[in-house]
Amino acid sequence: MHKDVYEARRAFLVTITYALVIFFAITEVLPFIWMISTSLKDLNQVFTMPPQWIPRPAHWENYVEIFRLMDFGRYWLNTIIVTVGRMLGQFIFCTLAAYAFARLNFPGKDFLFFLLLSSLMVPFETLMVPTFVLMKKLGWINTYWALIVPHALGAFGGAFNVFLLRQFFLTIPKEFEESAIIDGASPFRIFRSIMLPLARPALAALLIFSFRGAWNDFTYPLIVTNTDNMKVLSLGILGFKGLRAGMTQWHLMMAAATLSILPMILVFLVAQKYFIEGITVGGLKE
Amino acid sequence: MFAKLGRYKYKQWFWGYLFVLPVMAGFFLFMVYPMISGIMLSLYKWPGIGPKEWIGFGNYLRMFHDVHFLRAVGNTVYYTIGILILGVPLALFWAILLNQKFLKGRNFFRLIYFLPTVTMMAAVSMVWRWLLSPNYGLVNYFLGLVGLPKVNWLLDPKWAMPGLILMSIWKGTGFNMVIFLAGLQGIPKTYYEAAEIDGATAWHKFRYITLPLLSPTTFFVVITTMINSFQIFQQAYILTEGGPREATTTIVFYIYKNAFEWFKMGYSCAQSVFLLLVLVIATLIQWRIQRRWVHYA
Numbered sequence: 307m308h309k310d311v312y313e314a315r316r317a318f319l320v321t322i323t324y325a326l327v328i329f330f331a332i333t334e335v336l337p338f339i340w341m342i343s344t345s346l347k348d349l350n351q352v353f354t355m356p357p358q359w360i361p362r363p364a365h366w367e368n369y370v371e372i373f374r375l376m377d378f379g380r381y382w383l384n385t386i387i388v389t390v391g392r393m394l395g396q397f398i399f400c401t402l403a404a405y406a407f408a409r410l411n412f413p414g415k416d417f418l419f420f421l422l423l424s425s426l427m428v429p430f431e432t433l434m435v436p437t438f439v440l441m442k443k444l445g446w447i448n449t450y451w452a453l454i455v456p457h458a459l460g461a462f463g464g465a466f467n468v469f470l471l472r473q474f475f476l477t478i479p480k481e482f483e484e485s486a487i488i489d490g491a492s493p494f495r496i497f498r499s500i501m502l503p504l505a506r507p508a509l510a511a512l513l514i515f516s517f518r519g520a521w522n523d524f525t526y527p528l529i530v531t532n533t534d535n536m537k538v539l540s541l542g543i544l545g546f547k548g549l550r551a552g553m554t555q556w557h558l559m560m561a562a563a564t565l566s567i568l569p570m571i572l573v574f575l576v577a578q579k580y581f582i583e584g585i586t587v588g589g590l591k592e
Numbered sequence: 593m594f595a596k597l598g599r600y601k602y603k604q605w606f607w608g609y610l611f612v613l614p615v616m617a618g619f620f621l622f623m624v625y626p627m628i629s630g631i632m633l634s635l636y637k638w639p640g641i642g643p644k645e646w647i648g649f650g651n652y653l654r655m656f657h658d659v660h661f662l663r664a665v666g667n668t669v670y671y672t673i674g675i676l677i678l679g680v681p682l683a684l685f686w687a688i689l690l691n692q693k694f695l696k697g698r699n700f701f702r703l704i705y706f707l708p709t710v711t712m713m714a715a716v717s718m719v720w721r722w723l724l725s726p727n728y729g730l731v732n733y734f735l736g737l738v739g740l741p742k743v744n745w746l747l748d749p750k751w752a753m754p755g756l757i758l759m760s761i762w763k764g765t766g767f768n769m770v771i772f773l774a775g776l777q778g779i780p781k782t783y784y785e786a787a788e789i790d791g792a793t794a795w796h797k798f799r800y801i802t803l804p805l806l807s808p809t810t811f812f813v814v815i816t817t818m819i820n821s822f823q824i825f826q827q828a829y830i831l832t833e834g835g836p837r838e839a840t841t842t843i844v845f846y847i848y849k850n851a852f853e854w855f856k857m858g859y860s861c862a863q864s865v866f867l868l869l870v871l872v873i874a875t876l877i878q879w880r881i882q883r884r885w886v887h888y889a
Binding site: 355413425 | 847
């Protein structure tokens with residue numbers, strides 16, 4: 307008797323847990339499905355009620371149309387250039403700094419690391435005006451220099467990568483480098499031929515975080531660029547808000563949104579393990 | 593051998609400085625210098641070009657008498673409280689659901705819940721503009737299905753901020769969930785086993801084991817969520833443009849407007865310094881307490 311009650315309660319709990327988990331999963335995915343669905347409609351289908359989930363016929367030509375109506379190809383190219391530039395820079399400079407902070411001894415090391423770490427407290431949002439003024443002084447407004455160089459050198463959140471990699475380098479046992487030191491290898495050779503190959507999982511996390519940061523960046527490019535041909539995707543797609551006076555072209559807007567979101571989703575699906583591990587290492591900032 | 597180790601010590605100095613040089617240069621040029629020049633600018637009246645006029649703390653005094661700025665602070669606090677009250681408990685709830693051992697496909701669901709957090713906020717905001725549209729939006733359609741009245745989400749001053757909060761919770765909750773999950777997995781299973789032997793109910797286990805032992809994680813999540821929420825800008829810029837009737841004008845949005853639409857550079861900088869101060873204090877409190885946290889179990 308007592309056992310039956312227990313079993314029944316447990317069965318109830320299991321059912322309700324599954325129901326809730328599936329319900330929340332649907333709410334998280336539905337907006338994406340709706341976005342893709344809308345992107346394949348024409349303006350009549352968009353305003354059909356009740357909503358049509360699978361558009362018939364599907365208007366794939368919307369995806370051609372957005373490249374014709376706006377310089378969408380240029381926004382893509384800009385985003386790729388900026389993303390690759392920042393990733394490359396952070397891969398090299400943040401890793402080198404992390405190695406030095408973790409494995410080399412030099413005067414003032416702890417103080418410099420502390421300074422760098424405290425820069426994580428300062429979001430770009432509080433530096434908009436002085437950054438704009440600085441970029442104007444440098445003559446970098448509307449250039450790739452402005453979009454790439456600061457982040458490539460680890461400014462505005464890049465310091466998190468240094469922190470992440472340093473934590474990893476700290477866990478590598480001393481024996482790995484000792485024999486190389488005795489053989490007279492320089493720190494750079496030890497870094498390149500011993501440390502880098504060992505750090506592969508952490509480097510994957512670094513590349514993914516810097517990809518995400520660069521691909522999705524909005525506020526920074528908003529401040530340092532203002533011409534159409536220097537726009538990145540996040541800024542470019544806003545143009546679809548006011549396209550053709552009066553009526554919002556929801557289907558084109560959703561096609562543009564789909565093409566902007568998709569690369570990040572693909573990268574995430576391939577590399578999600580490193581993503582989630584990286585977050586739990588440092589509890590990174592959004 | 594010792595000679596070699598000794599030589600290595602000085603090699604380390606050289607290579608160490610060389611390796612940190614690029615990152616430190618970036619730090620001083622693009623973060624320290626702007627921070628100092630921002631503090632300096634906040635003491636001037638300056639329209640962006642031409643001569644600067646020294647007004648001391650004038651901008652700061654003005655700030656606290658500016659009803660629009662105070663409104664922006666109020667809106668930001670409203671948004672932050674909304675996320676804290678609804679978003680953080682939801683993240684914990686998700687984490688507890690996904691932490692159930694019998695659940696099949698836990699990794700799959702974790703992936704789904706986390707997915708929106710990696711996507712581009714600008715594009716997602718466009719999607720939500722469409723989802724929240726009054727007559728053809730999906731959200732109002734579902735409200736209608738369960739018999740609730742339509743809401744004029746982004747055009748009604750009363751509902752615009754709840755709309756932003758709804759979207760932000762949809763997008764950001766998976767992030768806190770992952771942190772909560774890591775915290776949950778750090779609680780030793782023996783505690784639960786012992787409680788079960790004593791006949792504890794699920795609620796008792798949650799109340800007297802999970803909650804207290806999770807409190808460092810909860811504290812971390814609450815503070816970082818607060819810090820991030822205080823910087824809310826993109827959603828307000830894209831979804832509502834700060835409106836209707838300033839209902840979604842947040843601190844950063846107001847800073848942006850002052851600088852890049854009204855060209856009140858000095859005034860904008862003073863607000864930035866104020867915001868930075870708030871964020872730094874919050875972070876310092878977190879670092880302080882995190883380090884000497886005790887459980888009450």
